[in-house]
Amino acid sequence: MRVSLAVLAVVLLVTLLPAQNSTRKLRREPGEVAGRVGSAVPWAETVQAALASSKESGKPVFWYVPSVAGSPMDRKPEIDRYLRGGPFSWPSTIALLQTRFVCVDEVPRGELQARFGLRRNEFIEPGYLVLDATGKVLAKVDQITTLHPQWFEAPLRRLVGAPDEGFPGAPGLREAWQAYRDLDAEAAIAAAEKVLQQAPSAELSAEAQWLIGAALCRSGRRGEAVTRWQQLAAALPDEPLAQKAALEAEGHGPFVHAFEDFLPLPAGALQRDPVDGTRCPGVYDEAQLWQRSVSFLLRAVDDDGVYRDSQYDFGGTDSLPNVYAAVTCLAGMALLTADQRARDGALVLSAPQRERLGALLDKIRANAESEAWLALSDRDEILWSRAYALRFLAAWRAQRPGDAEALKPALQNAVGALLALQPDTGVWFHEYGNPFAIATALQALHEAKVAGVDVDQDKIDRGLRALAQNRTAQGAFTYSHTRRGQPRASIDGAAGRMPLCELALQLFGASDQDRLAAAVGAGFEHHGLLAAVRKYDDHASSLGYGGFFFWFDMLGRVEATLQLQDAADRKARLAAMRGLVLDLPEFDGCFVDSHELGRVYGTSMALLCLSRCAR
Numbered sequence: 001m002r003v004s005l006a007v008l009a010v011v012l013l014v015t016l017l018p019a020q021n022s023t024r025k026l027r028r029e030p031g032e033v034a035g036r037v038g039s040a041v042p043w044a045e046t047v048q049a050a051l052a053s054s055k056e057s058g059k060p061v062f063w064y065v066p067s068v069a070g071s072p073m074d075r076k077p078e079i080d081r082y083l084r085g086g087p088f089s090w091p092s093t094i095a096l097l098q099t100r101f102v103c104v105d106e107v108p109r110g111e112l113q114a115r116f117g118l119r120r121n122e123f124i125e126p127g128y129l130v131l132d133a134t135g136k137v138l139a140k141v142d143q144i145t146t147l148h149p150q151w152f153e154a155p156l157r158r159l160v161g162a163p164d165e166g167f168p169g170a171p172g173l174r175e176a177w178q179a180y181r182d183l184d185a186e187a188a189i190a191a192a193e194k195v196l197q198q199a200p201s202a203e204l205s206a207e208a209q210w211l212i213g214a215a216l217c218r219s220g221r222r223g224e225a226v227t228r229w230q231q232l233a234a235a236l237p238d239e240p241l242a243q244k245a246a247l248e249a250e251g252h253g254p255f256v257h258a259f260e261d262f263l264p265l266p267a268g269a270l271q272r273d274p275v276d277g278t279r280c281p282g283v284y285d286e287a288q289l290w291q292r293s294v295s296f297l298l299r300a301v302d303d304d305g306v307y308r309d310s311q312y313d314f315g316g317t318d319s320l321p322n323v324y325a326a327v328t329c330l331a332g333m334a335l336l337t338a339d340q341r342a343r344d345g346a347l348v349l350s351a352p353q354r355e356r357l358g359a360l361l362d363k364i365r366a367n368a369e370s371e372a373w374l375a376l377s378d379r380d381e382i383l384w385s386r387a388y389a390l391r392f393l394a395a396w397r398a399q400r401p402g403d404a405e406a407l408k409p410a411l412q413n414a415v416g417a418l419l420a421l422q423p424d425t426g427v428w429f430h431e432y433g434n435p436f437a438i439a440t441a442l443q444a445l446h447e448a449k450v451a452g453v454d455v456d457q458d459k460i461d462r463g464l465r466a467l468a469q470n471r472t473a474q475g476a477f478t479y480s481h482t483r484r485g486q487p488r489a490s491i492d493g494a495a496g497r498m499p500l501c502e503l504a505l506q507l508f509g510a511s512d513q514d515r516l517a518a519a520v521g522a523g524f525e526h527h528g529l530l531a532a533v534r535k536y537d538d539h540a541s542s543l544g545y546g547g548f549f550f551w552f553d554m555l556g557r558v559e560a561t562l563q564l565q566d567a568a569d570r571k572a573r574l575a576a577m578r579g580l581v582l583d584l585p586e587f588d589g590c591f592v593d594s595h596e597l598g599r600v601y602g603t604s605m606a607l608l609c610l611s612r613c614a615r
Contacts, residue, residue, distance in 0.1 A: 021316075023314075023315060024316050028252075031250060034233070038088035038089060040240045041097050044103065054102045054131070054133040059100060060130050060132055060133075061101065063105075063106070067080070068113060068120060068123055072536055082147065082254040082257070082259055082595075085248070086244075091240065093168070128141055130159060148260065148265065150166070150270065173207055173208055176208065185219040188212075202238075206242050207241055210245055213245060222256070223303075228245075233246035257309045257311070258599045261588065278587055279587075281585070291347065292589030293607055298356050298357060301360060307600045315378065315381040315431050316378070316380060319382070322378050325373055332365070333608060334607040334611075336361065336396060339399075342357070369413075381430055383430045384440070386417050386444075387418060390448055391443075393411050407451075411451055415448045418444060435478060436556075464505060467510075470482050472487050475491070476494035477489060479497075479544055495523050496529075496530045496545065497549075499523045506563055520560050524576065530549060533547055547595075548597050555608055561574055574613045591603045591605070
């Protein structure tokens with residue numbers, strides 16, 4: 001059986017870790033060639049030096065801001081590599097910056113930071129400013145989480161009057177790029193190989209080999225892609241795309257983490273200047289978002305049916321297989337909904353896409369029924385993999401009742417595995433015991449009961465008591481489990497998690513409609529607090545909100561809203577939730593919150609929200 005290099009890398013990583021639960025984070029540095037990404041751009045040392053050069057040359061200053069002093073971002077080096085290995089490694093972008101701008105990449109501090117308003121929570125890295133020679137701001141873009149060379153170049157070209165020549169691929173690779181952008185990987189590979197047979201220049205050869213690796217990767221053959229990129233890096237180490245290839249092959253780059261692609265974009269996404277990072281509201285309707293998001297999910301998976309784009313390692317590097325499993329099951333739930341929409345005619349998929357969707361769902365089901373893909377010694381993130389595997393299997397049974405009998409053993413095993421994680425206190429946990437982990441487990445167990453699976457009522461009751469122990473008299477839920485005394489939490493600080501926690505109690509008759517409605521209302525009232533830090537990858541506000549809570553809380557709010565008995569209120573709130581989601585796509589029609597959790601997670605959660613808003 002052929003095993004991809006991605007799978008082997010994870011197996012090797014887990015093998016090298018201590019055979020016990022660990023919170024140790026092993027974050028590797030790029031190798032020598034990969035470490036040179038972005039160096040082809042002529043970066044000045046300081047903004048002051050760049051402004052002086054601007055006065056002499058008449059060129060505006062392009063100021064790349066990789067981070068800001070005092071930022072709460074956890075993975076600053078990673079997102080910096082995404083930009084340096086993305087647009088700053090792309091030949092046409094490099095040429096544009098070299099010829100039309102004075103470039104600088106200084107991290108702002110002190111007076112410089114205050115002068116340009118580059119403070120935490122005001123400017124979320126990575127981003128850039130364009131300045132004239134006097135320091136006047138001509139453009140300011142932050143929160144860049146999706147990468148595409150044409151989108152990145154478009155506003156810069158307009159600013160300096162450079163012509164827009166369409167997708168910025170090498171003219172000699174036009175046929176290969178067209179096939180790639182038509183989602184025909186085999187034709188793209190064949191056309192690029194044909195160019196390589198003609199002894200092209202080093203730059204064209206690098207782009208052709210990069211394209212072949214990209215086509216292999218996006219068609220599920222990541223191991224073959226890595227081999228191709230490694231060969232490119234070894235053969236042409238001074239070419240920017242070869243340095244990018246090395247970065248991607250080592251697992252550091254934006255492409256393998258699904259933050260970058262090169263597919264066609266609508267004029268509406270290219271002709272508007274960015275005003276909120278890579279978010280692009282108003283360009284796509286809901287049907288188009290389903291189309292583009294499902295297509296993305298079909299391309300971003302490894303050949304064994306596992307999504308490995310996430311870098312969420314707060315529970316330690318040994319927890320990553322369980323993070324991958326949780327994200328994969330959430331993606332599976334979204335794809336089950338997409339499959340039903342395709343059957344109903346609401347989603348149009350090509351024959352190859354339908355075939356790929358069916359095969360992928362079968363792989364995800366096989367993974368969800370197995371323990372082979374899990375890190376069983378980890379106790380920090382295994383809850384999510386167990387709970388979402390149970391929810392995926394329950395969703396499969398609900399959508400495909402003909403498989404109910406065959407699914408019984410897997411569902412019962414999944415229930416047993418989730419119950420086994422509950423300690424005597426009743427407090428389910430991930431990195432620590434907390435009410436939203438308890439609520440997630442209870443919600444999954446409720447879906448198992450609906451599916452006809454026997455669940456130990458004593459353990460459910462134990463979980464309900466533990467969850468209620470964390471609710472204040474005002475209805476707020478604490479962040480961590482209350483061990484002693486009275487729970488303490490503010491409504492504004494708890495508003496994101498309140499709907500999910502109240503929902504879990506309500507599902508088992510331990511809450512009421514007034515409490516549920518109040519929790520949902522709090523989520524809406526304080527939504528802005530959650531949205532403000534959506535693209536940070538750590539706790540970023542004084543209330544403890546971070547980007548990784550955004551889609552988690554959004555889905556909890558939608559699912560709690562569905563349980564409201566007041567039909568008019570339920571309908572209005574679902575419409576409001578739908579509006580919030582439709583306002584959040586990235587310029588390519590996909591979704592993200594924390595870059596560390598990734599775009600597969602964000603896109604899957606957004607589709608799940610939309611599907612439930614339509615009920």
